[in-house]
Amino acid sequence: MTPPEHAPAPGGPRTVDEHRAVVASLVPPAPVVEVPLSQALGRVLAADVVATVALPPFxxxxxxxxxxxxxxxxxASEDAPVALPVAEDIPAGRTDVPTLQPGTAHRIMTGAPMPAGADAVVQVELTDGGVEQVAVRRGPAAGTHVRRAGEDxxxxxxxxTAGTVLGPPQVGLLAAIGLPTVAVRRPPRVLVLSTGSELVEPGAPLAPGQIYESNGPMLAAAVREAGGEAELLRFVPDDVEVFASLLAEKAGDVDLILTSGGVSAGAYEVVKDALRDRGVEFVRVAMQPGGPQGAGRLDGDGPAVVTLPGNPVSxxxxxxVFVRPALRAAMGHPHPLRPVVSAALAEALVSPPDKRQFRRGVLDASDGTVAEVGAPASHLLASLALADCLIVVPEGVSAxxxxxxxxxWLLEA
Structure with a gap:
């Protein structure tokens, strides 16, 4: 890498790390809720779980x-099997299990309670499978094929422990120790606002100057993939009064308002015009793509607000960079950031030295290299759809x- 040339001047753009800290501070830990196990998959445990029963219980x-x-x-041997009368059948679920008397055997199924007096199980393949009398062709040692109470x-x-992400094995364990519900962090509720008078719903005909709206569905999907709950409010026109009216209607029911577009330096920047005097600070962040950003709390004590730029890649x-880790941290995820690896560049690239760049990439696991996919322009969504990672070029590096x-950064679920 080329040595650092210069850093942002004092009073200049906010650094990526500074803005990430600002956004994180706006999204506090989510409330704890008790949910049925059927709704626990993917949620984050809010408290340690202590077993009150043994596993196995018997x-x-x-x-x-x-x-x-x-x-x-x-x-017992193949040539001289030992014959025993079969005194009882013990299927799984039987509760009135009689004691095994000397000189007898009980036919038993997997998971069934061991009878008192028995200290081993002969698997059926080592017998003749008899029902009234069984011929044992190989004798097991004491304890063979017996699951002891509490050994698990x-x-x-x-x-x-608190912070565990509940996958299928964890849900199974909770059910096995008898828990019908579990305490988890509630997913943050996010209102996704898609602004722009030029936006049209996919499937409708396009008039000149109109485009299909993509940021709203994309960001709502990103919220859900991160574990949050997303409500998508589409096609908010470039009208400050309409925008403010919609916020007044929806803001009381959400933890975070997430917008895209309307935050740059041009005219008709409806998000900036509507929120600049309502607790939201608009800044430039030393990154590319995604320089214009905004964050704050609506009217000082309302829901968190994060405003993102309008170009889809940005x-x-x-x-x-900013929202996903904040949402996941609020839900108690022990590792809120994307997995990070190191890889060798497949081709050289250049970067503006005063910004941290996030380039779309494809990782080749066979040789440990990463190649940029598409050009770095922030409107090229197709290349982002092909990427499985982001290549990070730090500030102060020009090539x-x-x-x-x-x-x-690995873009995996």
Whole structure:
């Protein structure tokens, strides 16, 4: 990399890290709610979970076979099997399990309670499968194929800690220890506002000067992928009064208002005009794409507001840099940032030295290289759709040679 040339001057653009801290401060930890296990997948545990029962709760069979006293069948072999009368059948779920008497066997199924007196299970494949009498052809050692009560979890054990993301195994464990509900962080509720009089719903005919609206659906999807709840309010016209009226109607029910567009230096910047005197600070951030940004709290004590630039790549990259980590941190995710790896550049690239650049890339896992996909222009959404990572070029760097290692953010769920 070329050595740093200069940094933003004092009073100049806000750094990426400074703006990320501002956005993070606006989205505090989400409230704790109790949800049924059926709704817990992907949520973040809000408190440690301590088991009140053993797992397994009782000694049980690990095989279909026969519960026996190991000493009584120790001499069994293929040539000299040991025959025992089958005194009982013990299917899984039987609760009135009788004691195994000396000189007998109980036919037992996987998961069924071990009878008192038995200390081993002979799997059915090592017998003749008899119903009234069984011939055992190989004797097991004591404890064979017996699952002991509490060998997985003992009562009083902390089985999951706060901050655990609940996947299928965790949900299964919670069900196994008898929890019908679990305490998790509530997903932040995000109102996604798509502004612009030129916007048209996909599928409708386009008049001259109109475009299909993409930022709203894209950002709403990004909120949901991050774990939040998104309400999409589309086609807000470039009218300050209409914009303010919609905010008054919707703002009381959300944790975050997320807008795109209307924050640059030109005319008809409806978001900036509507919010500049209502607690939202508009700044330039030393990054590309995504320089114009805004953040604050509506009227000082209302919901958080984050305003993103309108070009689609700028908007989604800004979400990745600032909003996604804030949402995930609010839900208690232990690792709110995207996974980061180092990879060698497949081709050299240049970068403005006064900005941190986020370039769209494709990672080649076979040789550990990363290649830029598409041009860096912020309106080129198709190349972002092809990317599986972002290539990060830090401030103070004007060029990166081929083969030099760079920071790469993996755009994975």
């Amino acid at each position: 000694d049980n069979s690990a095989m279909d076979g026969y519960a026996v006293r190991a000493a009584e069948v120790a001499a 979890v003992r009562p009083g054990t902390t089985v999951l 908007s989604l990259v800004s979400f990745e 990166v040679d081929k083969g030099v290692a760079v920071e790469v």
